[in-house]
Amino acid sequence: MTQTILLDLLEKKEFKAIRAVLNVMNPVDLAALLKDLPAPDLAMAFRLIDKERAAETFSYMDPDQQEALLNIFTNAEIKDILAEMYTDDTVDLLEDMPANVVNRILDNLDRDTRRVINTILRYPEDSAGSIMTTEYVDLRPNMTVSDALQKIRRVGIDKETIYTCYVTQSGKLIGVVTAKDLLTSDSDRKISDLMETNILAVSTNEDKEQVAEMFNKYGVIALPVVDSEFCIVGIVTFDDAFEVLTDEATEDIAKMAAVTPNDTPYLKTGVFSLFAARIPWLLLLMISATVTGWIITSFEKALAASVALTAFIPMLMDTGGNSGSQASVTVIRALSLGQIQFSDFFRVMRKELFVSLLCGLTLAVANFFKIWLVDISLLHTSGLTLSIAAVVCLTLAVTVVIAKFIGCTLPILAKKVGFDPAVMASPFITTIVDAISLVVYFNFASAMLGI
Amino acid sequence: MTQTILLDLLEKKEFKAIRAVLNVMNPVDLAALLKDLPAPDLAMAFRLIDKERAAETFSYMDPDQQEALLNIFTNAEIKDILAEMYTDDTVDLLEDMPANVVNRILDNLDRDTRRVINTILRYPEDSAGSIMTTEYVDLRPNMTVSDALQKIRRVGIDKETIYTCYVTQSGKLIGVVTAKDLLTSDSDRKISDLMETNILAVSTNEDKEQVAEMFNKYGVIALPVVDSEFCIVGIVTFDDAFEVLTDEATEDIAKMAAVTPNDTPYLKTGVFSLFAARIPWLLLLMISATVTGWIITSFEKALAASVALTAFIPMLMDTGGNSGSQASVTVIRALSLGQIQFSDFFRVMRKELFVSLLCGLTLAVANFFKIWLVDISLLHTSGLTLSIAAVVCLTLAVTVVIAKFIGCTLPILAKKVGFDPAVMASPFITTIVDAISLVVYFNFASAMLGI
The missing domain is CATH 1.25.60.10 (MgtE N-terminal domain-like)
Structure with a gap:
C-alpha cells in the first residue's frame, strides 16, 4: 500500500x-x-x-x-x-x-x-534508569518451571520481553532464568535450581552508552536495572541498546567533524539549528588559525625572497593534517570500542612512531622525485631548486611524524582528563599541525637556504 | 578471578x-x-x-x-x-x-x-548467507501450540534462538510464530491460526549491512534468510546484527579519515598493515595538492607584492575545509542511516545554502572586526590594510558557501553513481576546497587591490 x-x-x-x-x-x-x-x-x-x-x-x-x-x-x-x-x-x-x-x-x-x-x-538524562521499561516478568525462587510458565501465560502479554525472567526475593534480584531454560527443562524443576546467579545487571545511574556496550559485549536480549540495594527497578531491552549504539556512533562522527551533535534527523533539523551546531566550532577554529598567520608574517623575509616556498604551504599543511587525522580518528574509534586504554599509551605511541616514520619517508621520497622530475625538469617552475625540494621533503617527513604523534596522543590524554576524545579529531589536529608544520618549514628554509 | x-x-x-x-x-x-x-x-x-x-x-x-x-x-x-x-x-x-x-x-x-x-x-562475503546460522526451530502449520512447545523442548537446546520459530510447508517459509505467542496462547490452538504471515525476511545475497539496518528498524530478535524460492536456509540473530552495525560505523569512520578500513583491533594491527592502510590515501591527496601549488605560483606577482596576503592562506584554507567537512560528514551519516535519499538532493542543497550563507556571513564579519581591531589597530601588522581585510572576508564568505555546497553534494552524487559516500569526507573535500578558496582569494585580490 x-x-x-x-x-x-x-x-x-x-x-x-x-x-x-x-x-x-x-x-x-x-x-x-x-x-x-x-x-x-x-x-x-x-x-x-x-x-x-x-x-x-x-x-x-x-x-x-x-x-x-x-x-x-x-x-x-x-x-x-x-x-x-x-x-x-x-x-x-x-x-x-x-x-x-x-x-x-x-x-x-x-x-x-x-x-x-x-x-x-x-533519573539523569542518558542514564540506564531513563531508558528502561518497567514491564518485565518476575518469578520467585521456590516456583517450579510449570508455575513460572503459568505466570508467563497470565501476565506475559503485557511485558516487553518474557524471554528473560527475573527471580526476586523481597525485591532483591537473586537470579535470572531464560524462557529457553524454562521451555527445555522438566516442569517440576525448581526455579532456584535452574536460575543463573552470576547476574549481568546495570545500575540505574549507569551511562546508557555503557549499557549499550554491555549488550554488544554479551549479546543478551535484556539487562536488568537495579538500585543500590540490588532491587530490580526495570529492564533495558536490546532494541533500545541498538538505538543507543547507533546514536553514539552518529554523535562521535559529528564531533569528529566539529559539529555539535543533535538528535534530530537531518531533514527535520532547521537551518538555524544546523547553523548553531556548526558556527561555534568554525569561529573557534578560525580564531585559532590566527596563529598560523602570525607565523607566516614573522617569516615574511624568507617568503618574499622566494614565492616557490609559498607554493608548498598548502600541500605541507594538508598532508600534515591528513596524517594527524588518520592517527587521531583511528585512536578515537579504538578508544570508543574499548580496544585501547590509557595504559596502552606508550604502545600506541611506539606503533604510531614507526608508522609515521614509514609514511613520512615514503611521502618525502615520492615528493622529492615529483618536484625534481615534474616541477623542475618538465615544467621549469621558476625559482624552484633542488635545495628547496630538499627543504620541502624534510619538512614533510618531520611534519608527518609530529602530526601522527599529536594525533595519537591527544585523544588518549583528552579521555584521561575527562574530555571527550572525539573532539580531538581532524579539525583540531589540523589546526595544531598547521602551525607546527609552518614553524618546521621556515626553520629548515632559514637553515638550509640561508634566508 | x-x-x-x-x-x-x-x-x-x-x-x-x-x-x-x-x-x-x-x-x-x-x-x-x-x-x-x-x-x-x-x-x-x-x-x-x-x-x-x-x-x-x-x-x-x-x-x-x-x-x-x-x-x-x-x-x-x-x-x-x-x-x-x-x-x-x-x-x-x-x-x-x-x-x-x-x-x-x-x-x-x-x-x-x-x-x-x-x-x-x-555465499558472497558480506552477504546475509555468510553470517547466518542454520540452527533454528521449524514448525508445521497443522501443529498445535502444545505440539510446538513439545518440539521446542526436544530440539530447542541446540538452537541458537527458540524465540522466533519458523513455520514451513514443503520447505517454503509460510509464517513466523514467536515463543511469546506460544507461551501466551491456549495449548490446542493451531499454529496456522497463530502465525504472522506478513513475514520479514532477507535473501541469502542481501548485503549484511542492509540486514543489520532491518534489525535496527524493526527491533526483531532474529530474521529468517530465504533463497529465491522463499525456502528458509538459516537465520541471522540480533547479536550478529549488532556486530555488523558496529563494524559498519567503524569502517565509515575510517574512510572519513582517509584510512582503508580493517577488521583487526588497533593493538593487534601490525605497523605495516597500518602503513598500508594509510599511505595510498596520503600519496593521492599529496599529489592532488600539487594543484594548489600551481595556483599559488600563477599568482606569484600578487603574493610577492604583499606578504600580508600570504598570511591569511592557512586560515582561509582551514575554515573552508572545516565548513565543507561539517556538511559532508553530516550528509554522509544521514545517507548511511537512510535519513536522506537521492530524491532529497535539492532539499539538502537548499538547506545547506542557507546554513552556509549564515555561517559565511558570521565568519566574515567576525574576522573583519578581528583583523581591524587586533591585527591592524592593536598589533600594527605591517602591510595589512582594511582593503586586504575586505578581500579576506569576502573570500571567506564565498569559500564557506562553496565548501558547504561541495560538501553536501559530493557524497550524495557519489552514492548515486555507486561510489562509497564515506570517502567524500574531510580529506577529499579539503583538497578540493583548498584549490577553490585560493582561486577565489587571488581573483578578489587582483580585482579589489589592483595587483
Whole structure:
C-alpha cells in the first residue's frame, strides 16, 4: 500500500479495505506509511488500526505526528493507547511533547503508571534508569518451571520481553532464568535450581552508552536495572541498546567533524539549528588559525625572497593534517570500542612512531622525485631548486611524524582528563599541525637556504 | 578471578577450585580472562570448563588463541567443541584459521555439518548467507501450540534462538510464530491460526549491512534468510546484527579519515598493515595538492607584492575545509542511516545554502572586526590594510558557501553513481576546497587591490 492509494481509499471511504490492509502491516512500516499525512487523514487512518498494533505504531511515529494525533484524540482514545504502551515509550513521548500535551497525557495515565513514570523521569538524562521499561516478568525462587510458565501465560502479554525472567526475593534480584531454560527443562524443576546467579545487571545511574556496550559485549536480549540495594527497578531491552549504539556512533562522527551533535534527523533539523551546531566550532577554529598567520608574517623575509616556498604551504599543511587525522580518528574509534586504554599509551605511541616514520619517508621520497622530475625538469617552475625540494621533503617527513604523534596522543590524554576524545579529531589536529608544520618549514628554509 | 590468581592456582594444581570459579563465569568474561595466557596454561584452564560453556567461550576468543588451542587439542576434543558450536561461529573460525588448522577442523566435523558449512562458505562475503546460522526451530502449520512447545523442548537446546520459530510447508517459509505467542496462547490452538504471515525476511545475497539496518528498524530478535524460492536456509540473530552495525560505523569512520578500513583491533594491527592502510590515501591527496601549488605560483606577482596576503592562506584554507567537512560528514551519516535519499538532493542543497550563507556571513564579519581591531589597530601588522581585510572576508564568505555546497553534494552524487559516500569526507573535500578558496582569494585580490 502506498500513501497515494491510502489517501484515495480514505476519500472513497473504503474503510473495510483499509482496515484489512493496515492490520496485517508491521507497525514500523505503518508508521512510515502514515508519515507526513495531513492530520485529519492521519487520524482517520489511525482509528482503523487495531488497538495493540495502533499503540505500537504510535510509538514509532515522529513527534510532530504524535502531537497532531493527541490533539485530535478524545481522552478515552488517549487512555486506550497509553494503556497499551510500554513505559519507556511513554517516557520518550512525554519528553518530546509540549507542556499542554504532556499534561493531557499525564491526566490520562492511571495512577500507578504515573507514579512509575515520574520516577523514571527523575533519573539523569542518558542514564540506564531513563531508558528502561518497567514491564518485565518476575518469578520467585521456590516456583517450579510449570508455575513460572503459568505466570508467563497470565501476565506475559503485557511485558516487553518474557524471554528473560527475573527471580526476586523481597525485591532483591537473586537470579535470572531464560524462557529457553524454562521451555527445555522438566516442569517440576525448581526455579532456584535452574536460575543463573552470576547476574549481568546495570545500575540505574549507569551511562546508557555503557549499557549499550554491555549488550554488544554479551549479546543478551535484556539487562536488568537495579538500585543500590540490588532491587530490580526495570529492564533495558536490546532494541533500545541498538538505538543507543547507533546514536553514539552518529554523535562521535559529528564531533569528529566539529559539529555539535543533535538528535534530530537531518531533514527535520532547521537551518538555524544546523547553523548553531556548526558556527561555534568554525569561529573557534578560525580564531585559532590566527596563529598560523602570525607565523607566516614573522617569516615574511624568507617568503618574499622566494614565492616557490609559498607554493608548498598548502600541500605541507594538508598532508600534515591528513596524517594527524588518520592517527587521531583511528585512536578515537579504538578508544570508543574499548580496544585501547590509557595504559596502552606508550604502545600506541611506539606503533604510531614507526608508522609515521614509514609514511613520512615514503611521502618525502615520492615528493622529492615529483618536484625534481615534474616541477623542475618538465615544467621549469621558476625559482624552484633542488635545495628547496630538499627543504620541502624534510619538512614533510618531520611534519608527518609530529602530526601522527599529536594525533595519537591527544585523544588518549583528552579521555584521561575527562574530555571527550572525539573532539580531538581532524579539525583540531589540523589546526595544531598547521602551525607546527609552518614553524618546521621556515626553520629548515632559514637553515638550509640561508634566508 | 584475575589472571594472576588463575596462573597461581594452576601452578598449585588447585583444579577443583579453578573449575568451580570458571564454571559460573560468563563465556565472554571467560574469554577475556584467558586472553594472552601462554598456550599450555590456556589449554589446562580451558579443559576445566564444562563442555557447553567451553564451546561458547571458544567462539569468543581471539583467532590466535583459538589456533593455539586447536594445535594442542586431540581430535576427540576438537570434535566435542565443534559439536557444541553454532554453524555461524564455526564459519567465522574457519575464515580466521590457517589452511592446516582448517583441514583439521573439517576432518572433525560430522558430514551434515560439513555440507552445511560448505554451502555457507560459498555465499558472497558480506552477504546475509555468510553470517547466518542454520540452527533454528521449524514448525508445521497443522501443529498445535502444545505440539510446538513439545518440539521446542526436544530440539530447542541446540538452537541458537527458540524465540522466533519458523513455520514451513514443503520447505517454503509460510509464517513466523514467536515463543511469546506460544507461551501466551491456549495449548490446542493451531499454529496456522497463530502465525504472522506478513513475514520479514532477507535473501541469502542481501548485503549484511542492509540486514543489520532491518534489525535496527524493526527491533526483531532474529530474521529468517530465504533463497529465491522463499525456502528458509538459516537465520541471522540480533547479536550478529549488532556486530555488523558496529563494524559498519567503524569502517565509515575510517574512510572519513582517509584510512582503508580493517577488521583487526588497533593493538593487534601490525605497523605495516597500518602503513598500508594509510599511505595510498596520503600519496593521492599529496599529489592532488600539487594543484594548489600551481595556483599559488600563477599568482606569484600578487603574493610577492604583499606578504600580508600570504598570511591569511592557512586560515582561509582551514575554515573552508572545516565548513565543507561539517556538511559532508553530516550528509554522509544521514545517507548511511537512510535519513536522506537521492530524491532529497535539492532539499539538502537548499538547506545547506542557507546554513552556509549564515555561517559565511558570521565568519566574515567576525574576522573583519578581528583583523581591524587586533591585527591592524592593536598589533600594527605591517602591510595589512582594511582593503586586504575586505578581500579576506569576502573570500571567506564565498569559500564557506562553496565548501558547504561541495560538501553536501559530493557524497550524495557519489552514492548515486555507486561510489562509497564515506570517502567524500574531510580529506577529499579539503583538497578540493583548498584549490577553490585560493582561486577565489587571488581573483578578489587582483580585482579589489589592483595587483
